[in-house]
Amino acid sequence: MNAGTKFAIGAVLIVGSVGYLMASGVKQTGQYFLTPSELSQKIALDPSFYNVGMKVGAHVVPGSVTRDLAARTLRFQVTDGSARYAVLYRGLPPDTFTDSVEVVVEGRLQKDGIIYATNVLAKCGSRYEAVPKA
Amino acid sequence: MTVLGGLCLWIAFLVGIWGALAGFVGGRQGRRDLEQSARHAVFAMSVALWVAVAALEWALFQHDFNVEYVASYTSRNLPIFYTWSALYAGQKGSLLFWASVLSLFGSLAMVLTSRRHRALLPYVAGVVCTVATFFISVMLFGQANPFHRLAYTPLDGSGLNPQLQNPGMVFHPPMLYLGYISITIPFAFAMAALLSKRLDVDWLVAIRKWTLLSWLFLSVGICLGMWWAYVELGWGGYWAWDPVENASLLPWLTMTAFLHSVMVQEKRGMLKKWNLALIIGSWLLSIFGTFITRSGVISSVHSFTQSNVGYFFLFFLIAAATASFTVYGRRLPLLAAETKLESMVSREASFLFNNLLFVGIAFSVLWGTLFPILSELVQGTKVTVGPPFFNQVNIPLGLALLGLTGIGPLIAWRRASLPNLQRQFAVPVTVGVFTALVLLVGGMRDFYALMAIALGAFVAATVVQEFARGTRARHRQYDEPYALALGRLLGRNRRRYGGYIVHTGMVILFIAFAGMAFKTETEATLRPGESTVLKSPYGWTYTFTHLGVSQYDALNRQVTAATLEIARDGKRLGVLTTEKRQHVDGLGRPTFQPSTEVGIRSDLREDLYVVLAGLVNGTEQAVFRFTINPLVWWVWYGGMIVALGGLIVMWPGGTPAVKRTQAGYAVRLVGEGQA
Incomplete structure (x- = not known):
């Protein structure tokens, strides 16, 4: 067997393991990224969708935020205009979290209709610019 | 002053168009007058753009809040330090900064390139002018003119985002930009070599130093970014696999691959196609990075202003990729390898695997970054992958790469013999295994962390062994004291021993990353x-x-x-x-x-x-x-050591270029004789 063939085998092994790692990585760690309406459609079609880890990207409903800093819990609602979900997050929200931002909520929707969040990312439309003067 | 600034943008735009035309046509027809004119166009564009930068800085310092950019990013009570850096705090200023730095690098390339590569320069000027003109046109036609005035004058500006009011943020963006921007120069040389068909070893010499420079800026920029994220954002880490971070890592990975595989081309005349593809790819990835950070197509906590500017970049990216790979494809027959791989147990083979791993990592990072878009296209539902995906894929690949860091530099070219392997690896392998055993007995049960430290010890041992052997050899041969011998060893073989220092820095980084497992x-x-x-x-x-x-x-x-x-x-x-x-x-x-x-x-x-x-x-x-x-x-120390090693490799002087080319030539002749 000449070196070229051996190298080709080595290359196939590397490329194969990269491919395998990527495929299994996506399978094991991939999460749905849904809007609230997409989530409510999924739930309506397939009730097993409860208690599945996912990310929900939406706007915080203004005025819906209740912070209990001492207990480190945060309750708020998210919406994309049509569907609306309540979120319960135990932990410290990022600095940029307010009731007027877009958030990505990572967590699981339970039968009680509440998304129990494990992580909340806040995203200003333009994070590196000042908030527009109201 | 803003009138002057706006005027300068237009001048630079027109000069840039002329420079691009003159460069490509002059290079193709060999017309000296056009070649000279393209060269001057690069200088003129550079002057115009830097006057524009000065004008914007002037407006910033004058608190001219009638200028939208000044009102958006500064305020009267902003510390002076940050007023200055507001130049690149926003998108419009960044575009100006980008174009200016590119034209400056282009001018430097015109001045510093030695006579031997003169034939490449008109094309280099053409490429630099084309890219810079694109950036200027985004400012002029993409509603991104930094000199745009408001209909009224606010009393005070909105101020700079507090998260940008950090010393790290003053240095991190320009460093990253310098890295991103300077990739254009090796890309320009690569295109010039392809267009002029001067595809001998010469173009490599011109490209390598520029790639090294841009690699160095990018490395420092990424490290500063990690430091900023760590001290300023408060989430407790320095790397989150955010799309914006990934965008800076991608060209770094492909450039690192290039800096290794280029040695195989120099010494053995192989991998020419691969190397050119890496350079073109690195540059396209830098533009791609700008596209994702500016367009908001991928959801990122970092997302900057979302605007139509992103689509300018998407268009440019597609056009540039098509153009460069068309040229590349037409020149493929000229890029045949001069020798063949002789053995799997050889330095070239280990470099080939190193390259596959780098590109594999880059591909998986790109895939993970784009996955939300791809999955939506294919399945109709967005699926995202986060840090667990990137860690799961890249930790094993990174560890394999770390292992090769120890093997590659020590194994012989062409075909390593068993005695060669024993001589080089007996001590380092022992050190690595011993470290693993100590950690196991000490109670460490995290497999990846244990592997990272053990492999790190193996690589560190190879580096120490190399330094020790080299120093001892000089000490014996020239009767130099050990300290002097070590200094001269480093000073006279900067490329090799500087490379070892970079590797040492990488080992430290890997071990530091492993620390985060705890x-x-x-x-x-x-x-x-x-x-x-x-x-x-x-x-x-x-x-x-x-x-x-x-x-x-x-x-x-x-x-x-x-x-x-x-x-x-x-x-x-x-x-x-x-x-x-x-x-x-x-x-x-x-x-x-x-x-x-x-x-x-x-x-x-x-x-x-x-x-x-x-x-x-x-x-x-x-x-x-x-x-x-x-x-x-150790992350910060490791980063500094990597930068130090990079500087040593880059430092001018050392082995004279002529000698090096001759050496490469001799080896090629031997190789050809056998083929």
């Missing part, structure tokens, strides 16, 4: 006098006692500071302060969200990282997050 964290709500405990991975118990809160006004912010006393195993270590800052405008009204100033106490073993989340109902009862991050300092 990070611990807790949150607590404390009244003054109350305390909480956290166990460190080294087995110590830290006690954090809340001492109290103070509030005061500083230049442009109201500060709420909480002070904590830290004790390790009951012994007092000192106090740590962590702040919440509310930035205010000139009239004392709040601007922006409150921001966190993390309290960090570092030593070589671990960082105590304390974030003040807030006060409960305005009392002194405060909510904290405590994190212990092992080995973080």
Whole structure:
């Protein structure tokens, strides 16, 4: 067997393991990224969708935020205009979290209709610019 | 001044178009007058753009709030340091900065390139002018003119985002930009070599140094970015696999691959197609990075202003990729390898695997970054992958790469013999295995962390062995004292030993990354006098006692500071302060969200990282997050060592170029004789 063939085998092994790692990585760690309406459609079609880890990207409903800093819990609602979900997050929200931002909520929707969040990312439309003067 | 600035943009735009035409046509027809004109166009464009930069800086310092850009990113009470850096705080200024730096690099390439490569220069000028003109046209036609004036003049500007008011943010973006931008120069040389069909070893010499420079800027820029994220953002880490971070990592990976595979081309005349593809790919990835950071197509917590500018970049990316790969495809027959791979156990083989791994990592990072878009296209539902995906894929690949870092430099070219392998690897392998055993006995059970440290020890041993052998050889041969021998060894073989220093830095980085596997964290709500405990991975118990809160006004912010006393195993270590800052405008009204100033106490073993989340109902009862991050300092040290090694490799002088080319030539002749 000449070196070229051996190298080709080595290359196939590397490329194969990269491919395998990527495929299994996506399978094991991939999460749905849904809007609230997409989530409510999924739930309506397939009730097993409860208690599945996912990310929900939406706007915080203004005025819906209740912070209990001492207990480190945060309750708020998210919406994309049509569907609306309540979120319960135990932990410290990022600095940029307010009731007027877009958030990505990572967590699981339970039968009680509440998304129990494990992580909340806040995203200003333009994070590196000042908030527009109201 | 803004009139002058706007005018300069137009001048630069027109000169750029001329320079591109003159460069390509002049190069193709060999017309000296056009070639000269293209060269002058690069200089003229550079002058015009830098005058524009000066004009924008002038407007910033004059607080000319009638200029939209000035009003958006500065305010009267912004410290001067940050007023200056507001040049690249926003998109429009960044575009101007980008084009200016590119034209400056282009001018430098015109001046510094030696006579031997003169034939390439008109094309280089053409490419530089084309790319710079694209950036200028985004400013002029993409509603991104930094000199745009408002219909009214606000009394004060909106101020700079507090998260950008950090020394790291003054240096991180320009470094990253310098890295991104300077990739254009090797790309321009690569295109020039392809277009002019001068595809001998010569073009490589011209490209390598520029690639090294841009690799160095990018490395430093990425490290500064990690440092900024760590001290400023307060989430407790330095790398989150965010799309924006990935965008900076991608060209770094492909350039690192190139810097290795280029040696195979120099020494053995192989991999020419691959190397050119890597350079073109790196440059396209840098434009791609700009596209994702500017367009908002991928959801990122970093996302900058979302605007139609992104589509300009998408269009440019597609056009540039099509053009460059068309040229590349037509020249493929000229890029045949001069020799063949002779053995799997050889340096070229190990470099080939190294390259496959680098490109594999780059591909998986790109895939993970684009996955939400791809999955939506294919399945109709967005699926995202996060840090677990990137870690799961890249830790094994990174470890394989780390292993090759030890093997590649020591194994012989062409075909390694068994004695060669024994001589080179007996000691390092022993050191690696021994380290693994010690860690196992010591109770470390995290497989990846253990592998990272053991492989790191193996690589470090190869480096030490190389330095020791080289020094001893000089000591014997020239009768130099050991210190002098070591200095001369490094000074006279900068490329080789500088490379080893870079590898040492990488080993330190890998071990530091492994440290994060042992990070611990807790949150607590404390009244003054109350305390909480956290166990460190080294087995110590830290006690954090809340001492109290103070509030005061500083230049442009109201500060709420909480002070904590830290004790390790009951012994007092000192106090740590962590702040919440509310930035205010000139009239004392709040601007922006409150921001966190993390309290960090570092030593070589671990960082105590304390974030003040807030006060409960305005009392002194405060909510904290405590994190212990092992080995973080080594990330910064490792980064500095990598940069130092890169500088040594780049430093002019060392082995004269002529000698090096001759050496490469001789080897090629031998190779051809056998083929």
